[in-house]
Amino acid sequence: MTAMADTATLTRPAGPAAAAKPDAAVSVRGICKTYTDVEALRGIDLDIERGKLTTLLGPSGCGKTTLLKIIAGLIDQTSGEVLVNGRAVRGPGPERAFVFQDFALLPWATVMRNVAFGLELRGASKTEREEKARHYIAEVGLAGFEDKYPHELSGGMRQRVGLARALAVDADVLMLDEPFSAVDEQTRRKFQEDLIRLREVEKKTFLFVTHSIEEAVYVSDRIVLLSRRPGRISEIIEPKVDHRASPDEIRRDPHYLDTVESIWQGLRNYVE
Amino acid sequence: MTIAGWRVPMMASLLVWLVLWEIVGRTGAVFLIPPVTGIVEAGIRLVQTGTWQQATFDTLRSYGLGMALAIGIGVPLGVLMGRSKPADKLLGMWVNLFVSAPLSALVPVLMILFGIGEKTVVATVFLFAVWIIALDTRAGILHVPKSLEEMGRSYLASPVQLYGKIILWAALPEILAGIRLGLIRGVKGVVIGQLLVSILGYGALFELYSRSFDMEHFWAITFMLFAAAMLLSSIVEAFEKRIEYYAGAR
Ligand SMILES: Nc1ncnc2c1ncn2[C@@H]1O[C@H](COP(=O)(O)OP(=O)(O)OP(=O)(O)O)[C@@H](O)[C@H]1O
Ligand SMILES: [Mg+2]
Numbered sequence: 001m002t003a004m005a006d007t008a009t010l011t012r013p014a015g016p017a018a019a020a021k022p023d024a025a026v027s028v029r030g031i032c033k034t035y036t037d038v039e040a041l042r043g044i045d046l047d048i049e050r051g052k053l054t055t056l057l058g059p060s061g062c063g064k065t066t067l068l069k070i071i072a073g074l075i076d077q078t079s080g081e082v083l084v085n086g087r088a089v090r091g092p093g094p095e096r097a098f099v100f101q102d103f104a105l106l107p108w109a110t111v112m113r114n115v116a117f118g119l120e121l122r123g124a125s126k127t128e129r130e131e132k133a134r135h136y137i138a139e140v141g142l143a144g145f146e147d148k149y150p151h152e153l154s155g156g157m158r159q160r161v162g163l164a165r166a167l168a169v170d171a172d173v174l175m176l177d178e179p180f181s182a183v184d185e186q187t188r189r190k191f192q193e194d195l196i197r198l199r200e201v202e203k204k205t206f207l208f209v210t211h212s213i214e215e216a217v218y219v220s221d222r223i224v225l226l227s228r229r230p231g232r233i234s235e236i237i238e239p240k241v242d243h244r245a246s247p248d249e250i251r252r253d254p255h256y257l258d259t260v261e262s263i264w265q266g267l268r269n270y271v272e
Numbered sequence: 273m274t275i276a277g278w279r280v281p282m283m284a285s286l287l288v289w290l291v292l293w294e295i296v297g298r299t300g301a302v303f304l305i306p307p308v309t310g311i312v313e314a315g316i317r318l319v320q321t322g323t324w325q326q327a328t329f330d331t332l333r334s335y336g337l338g339m340a341l342a343i344g345i346g347v348p349l350g351v352l353m354g355r356s357k358p359a360d361k362l363l364g365m366w367v368n369l370f371v372s373a374p375l376s377a378l379v380p381v382l383m384i385l386f387g388i389g390e391k392t393v394v395a396t397v398f399l400f401a402v403w404i405i406a407l408d409t410r411a412g413i414l415h416v417p418k419s420l421e422e423m424g425r426s427y428l429a430s431p432v433q434l435y436g437k438i439i440l441w442a443a444l445p446e447i448l449a450g451i452r453l454g455l456i457r458g459v460k461g462v463v464i465g466q467l468l469v470s471i472l473g474y475g476a477l478f479e480l481y482s483r484s485f486d487m488e489h490f491w492a493i494t495f496m497l498f499a500a501a502m503l504l505s506s507i508v509e510a511f512e513k514r515i516e517y518y519a520g521a522r
Contacts, residue, residue, distance in 0.1 A: 004325075069422075073425055074422050074425060074426055091425075092426045092427075092428055093428075094428060095427070097426070097427070098422070098423070098426040099464070100419045100422070100423060101419075101420050102417070104417070104419040104420050104422065104423035106420070106438070106441070106445075107442075107443075108441055108515075117427065118427040120422075120437075121427050121428055121429045121430075121433055121437070122427075122428065157445055165427075169427065
């Protein structure tokens, strides 16, 4: 609870529901990471609430990707531990799925095989995995593109394939490392809206890394602000954006704009 | 090629040379150059003989065995070098040395090791082809995007799946390029090996015809070898083109 107290919550005081101990899908405990001579992360403590979308935001090189990959089990921490569903992480697991910044699609495989690839690796039968893959291909808006190859798709469409692949393995926690950084602004907005919708439909825990303050405020339930290297948690913000409103209304909403502005001010303290 | 504004196809220029050769041959001025028609006739007679068929069979067998070994060892060697820094440091020096070394000089040593026979020819083919295959495979493995491997690990690929479904496929364009160059070097290997051993396959025929100054037969098998090497290289090239579409998209 002490962590909650010094957390600057910008918005309404927490209601009675939030007072109950939140159910953490991922718990990060005292994570430190030092590459050979670079200290990337120092003492990260963080609970990532189940069913919510949490965003890691911070200056370039502050260790966002490092933290995400430690949680994914792709790289080892120097000290500390990560618990997913209460169990310590010792490598990648079926309850976590990763969406890569550069898509990481198999160039020699069709959209169908790429989306079904996680299931293929798990030994699912062809009919079973294709049925699932077809569902998620439609869910990310790529129906009709099943037999195309990645090089026949635009950047935005490729990332949808990456997203569908992560959804298809039915993990509890979805991790996305700057998934929209390689797509244009229009596609990006559409994506953000899709992400919000997906979060509501899929009831999964999303852990999201971005450079963009607007994007973070727009899509997140919770924003974790990291300081410059070595990365530490400097602030946790709950934007409380009402997603029932239309995207345009939200982007003009004074509350939304204030939140963006105050994060800016916070970041400026240590950018300068 | 164009002459006075006329497009002349490749085959036509070849024809000009053949006609020229025929004329020189007919004059009988140069003993080394018999008429082309004579060479063709000799070739047609030759392919019907048991000697030629046996020689061709022996040559193909040595070549096939040597290439199979070169691919079977060169590709894993390249993968090992691409994946493991210590192995790369340890082996890299030798592979780089051998890939450009004048290997013909080593064939006499091979003869001491393997005796005067097929084994030496197979070893020569292997020695000529294996290094470039290993080097190109290594380059391909180093080119595999890091995120593709991380993708495999995060979706729980077993080591066999990681190599069989991701890494080897991603490196395939370079591996095939290495194999194509290896196949061509292997032809050199089989010819040089057989010439030095000189009791086997085409080497024995070359030995026989040059010693008895039978220039018609000598040229006939020379042309056959040239044609075979060109055919082989263009077959692999056509195969490479077919998978290039994804290499470019990587
Ligand atoms: N494999 C590595 N070896 C050495 N240093 C590394 C390695 N990976 C990352 N770093 C360093 O660790 C720090 C944190 O890197 P990381 O990629 O986690 O930052 P990031 O917040 O994701 O940055 P960006 O916003 O640019 O993506 C950086 O200074 C980086 O140079
Ligand atoms: Mg990053």
